[in-house]
Amino acid sequence: MRVSARGERASIDIDGHPVGEQVAAYRIDQAAGEPPQVLVHLAAEHSEVEWAGAARVHVAGPVDPGPRAAQFLAAIDPVELETAALARLDLDSGPHALTRAMLAQLGEWASGA
Numbered sequence: 001m002r003v004s005a006r007g008e009r010a011s012i013d014i015d016g017h018p019v020g021e022q023v024a025a026y027r028i029d030q031a032a033g034e035p036p037q038v039l040v041h042l043a044a045e046h047s048e049v050e051w052a053g054a055a056r057v058h059v060a061g062p063v064d065p066g067p068r069a070a071q072f073l074a075a076i077d078p079v080e081l082e083t084a085a086l087a088r089l090d091l092d093s094g095p096h097a098l099t100r101a102m103l104a105q106l107g108e109w110a111s112g113a
Helices: 066-074 078-086 097-110
Strands: 002-006 009-014 023-029 037-042
Touching: 009 023, 078 097
Parallel strands: none
Antiparallel strands: 002 009, 023 037
């Protein structure tokens, strides 16, 4: 497996074949004195992909986003959220407008925007 990362983009090859479009995420870990471990998350539209090669494979289910979402929400300053939501250009005066604006703001913060 060869991974060439540059900024937010990565080129991933297995046995010389590009597989980057089939991969949603990957993680490489290595402890001192141990071989590296690569965890590959397949993109949903490529869940039936087959690769050949020598590897120790562990099959994992979908990652539960709950703990990370809870950690993200716990770090939100309510005053900062309300201020940002009230300053949004898409805030209207309809029912639940502030809630929609806050959810949109949280979504943007979560995606790094």
